[in-house]
Amino acid sequence: xERAGIVGVGQTVYERRKEDTFAELVFxxxxxxxxxxxxxxxxxxxxxxxxxxFWDGRxxxxxxxxxAAGSWDRDISTVEGDGIFGALYxxxxxxxxxxDTTLVVAHVKGSEGNMNMITxxxxxxxxxxxxxxxxxxxxxxxxxxYMEKTGATEKDFAKVSVKNHGNGVKNPxxxxxxxxxxxxxxxxxxxxxxxxxxxxxxxxxxxxxxILSTEKGLKRFKKDPVWILGVGHCSDSYNLGYRDxxxxxxxxxxxxxxxxxxxxxxxxxxxxxxxxxxxxxxxELLWYExxxxxxxxxxxxxxxxxxxxxxxELPVNPSGGVLxxxxxxxxxxxRLIEATLQVRGEAxxxxxxxxxxxxxxxxxxxxGQAHGVFVIGA
Amino acid sequence: MEKKKDEKELxxxxxxxxxxxxxxxxxxxxxxxxxxxxxxxxxxxxxxxKCNKVYVPPRKVCGKCYVAMDEFVELSDEGEIYACTxxxxxxxxxxxxxxxxxxxxxxxxxxxxxxxxxxxxxxSTDPEKFKVGARVKAVFEEKRKGSIVDIKHFTLI
Numbered sequence: 001x002e003r004a005g006i007v008g009v010g011q012t013v014y015e016r017r018k019e020d021t022f023a024e025l026v027f028x029x030x031x032x033x034x035x036x037x038x039x040x041x042x043x044x045x046x047x048x049x050x051x052x053x054f055w056d057g058r059x060x061x062x063x064x065x066x067x068a069a070g071s072w073d074r075d076i077s078t079v080e081g082d083g084i085f086g087a088l089y090x091x092x093x094x095x096x097x098x099x100d101t102t103l104v105v106a107h108v109k110g111s112e113g114n115m116n117m118i119t120x121x122x123x124x125x126x127x128x129x130x131x132x133x134x135x136x137x138x139x140x141x142x143x144x145x146y147m148e149k150t151g152a153t154e155k156d157f158a159k160v161s162v163k164n165h166g167n168g169v170k171n172p173x174x175x176x177x178x179x180x181x182x183x184x185x186x187x188x189x190x191x192x193x194x195x196x197x198x199x200x201x202x203x204x205x206x207x208x209x210x211i212l213s214t215e216k217g218l219k220r221f222k223k224d225p226v227w228i229l230g231v232g233h234c235s236d237s238y239n240l241g242y243r244d245x246x247x248x249x250x251x252x253x254x255x256x257x258x259x260x261x262x263x264x265x266x267x268x269x270x271x272x273x274x275x276x277x278x279x280x281x282x283x284e285l286l287w288y289e290x291x292x293x294x295x296x297x298x299x300x301x302x303x304x305x306x307x308x309x310x311x312x313e314l315p316v317n318p319s320g321g322v323l324x325x326x327x328x329x330x331x332x333x334x335r336l337i338e339a340t341l342q343v344r345g346e347a348x349x350x351x352x353x354x355x356x357x358x359x360x361x362x363x364x365x366x367x368g369q370a371h372g373v374f375v376i377g378a
Numbered sequence: 379m380e381k382k383k384d385e386k387e388l389x390x391x392x393x394x395x396x397x398x399x400x401x402x403x404x405x406x407x408x409x410x411x412x413x414x415x416x417x418x419x420x421x422x423x424x425x426x427x428k429c430n431k432v433y434v435p436p437r438k439v440c441g442k443c444y445v446a447m448d449e450f451v452e453l454s455d456e457g458e459i460y461a462c463t464x465x466x467x468x469x470x471x472x473x474x475x476x477x478x479x480x481x482x483x484x485x486x487x488x489x490x491x492x493x494x495x496x497x498x499x500x501x502s503t504d505p506e507k508f509k510v511g512a513r514v515k516a517v518f519e520e521k522r523k524g525s526i527v528d529i530k531h532f533t534l535i
Binding site for chain 1: 388393400402404408433434435441460461462463464465466467469470471472473474478484485486494495496497498499505510525526527
């Protein structure tokens with residue numbers, strides 16, 4: 001079967017209030033990915049952009065960045081959702097037989113709109129929106145249910161925040177580079193219990209891009225590819241009231257599919273590094289379970305054991321994760337880029353020694369409605 | 379982009395106060411639900427003919443069984459808290475433009491007779507009492523207009 005590999009990656013630095021327009025950010029990330037791949041735009045057969053109309057404040061937001069993405073005389077299509085789904089669509093286009101190479105680019109300027117109002121707008125306007133749910137208040141509900149069902153504590157959540165922020169210090173692309181303690185997290189400002197300020201990811205601006213190629217397309221590029229070994233995606237109910245918030249069954253389904261493709265039997269042992277979407281600290285524990293890294297209900301035990309620290313059995317989020325920079329839409333693609341850098345051995349001071357197989361994870365929708373999982377390797 | 383030394387202050391353009399008006403259809407099932415709420419202070423659910431799950435608010439499709447539903451069932455106005463949080467940051471109701479005072483209680487409530495949760499306000503910010511598993515009852519507005527906020531909030535019982 002034809003394979004697809006990642007041959008180029010590029011990211012902007014993530015910041016709260018970037019001065020460049022979002023089209024300029026798209027141009028920056030895309031040209032960095034091309035430079036990384038050692039090619040010009042002429043090596044690209046088609047393009048996928050990732051954008052969202054509410055975040056950009058204009059309809060058909062993809063139209064505004066076509067030139068910046070290099071689409072002149074090229075086929076271009078769009079994903080409205082997390083960048084991991086852009087990578088998924090990009091992979092499909094690469095393997096479709098119509099194109100050998102694909103550029104996938106995602107952008108957001110979270111600082112230009114109002115996060116609470118934009119994420120409130122993802123909810124049903126008839127029964128829910130008037131009651132004020134947004135990304136943070138519904139995350140608080142999920143964290144509460146998770147605590148009730150598993151016995152995880154606010155201190156367990158704080159451990160995730162301390163670990164990931166500690167890692168973020170070494171990531172030149174991270175927005176928040178800050179060593180913090182459990183006490184700092186526990187004493188930070190209450191947002192919506194059980195969540196406190198340091199349990200929450202920041203509002204970020206930025207863009208990221210990857211270049212995908214078939215085996216046939218490889219001769220255009222300088223670098224050895226990082227191969228996509230397995231991929232899976234699945235979605236749960238839109239209405240949060242219909243879901244078991246303490247069990248991410250969509251992630252379980254997505255991960256199992258990706259593992260089967262990649263021949264992964266025991267993810268905790270077979271993987272060398274994981275980059276997952278920790279929009280809020282507690283999510284990391286829930287995603288451990290969905291990814292099969294911890295048994296159901298035992299996510300807190302994994303963080304307590306230290307196994308997911310930089311020197312643990314399976315480091316999770318050496319980049320600092322989404323807690324250290326949360327460019328919505330971009331963040332899942334950034335996870336895939338970080339995983340790629342790890343497999344290449346190019347992750348600088350955040351490198352996990354000898355990493356050969358990595359997992360990247362992205363989410364869409366409130367409380368992780370949809371999940372996308374990539375397993376990649378050299 | 380590199381900032382040049384002689385460059386003047388970077389500018390922003392605001393979106394102004396205009397907004398995008400929509401008129402969302404509530405549908406036949408939703409209209410029936412909201413009429414019952416308004417006229418009789420009653421909460422309606424709908425039962426899946428295949429898995430027997432009762433959804434509230436009522437909707438056409440059971441996602442799991444992928445069959446149409448049409449058996450309405452009356453639910454209690456009392457139930458149990460499935461998830462709850464005390465919100466410390468304000469939000470402006472997109473329907474009224476009125477800012478809700480903080481802190482306030484927000485919860486997912488499993489009404490007696492339903493298998494799914496309804497989200498709503500709870501008039502408590504006491505973490506000792508406002509907890510998962512606590513019993514609550516709907517408090518209705520005097521003047522109701524056919525909206526989910528015809529339920530003013532739920533109260534602890």
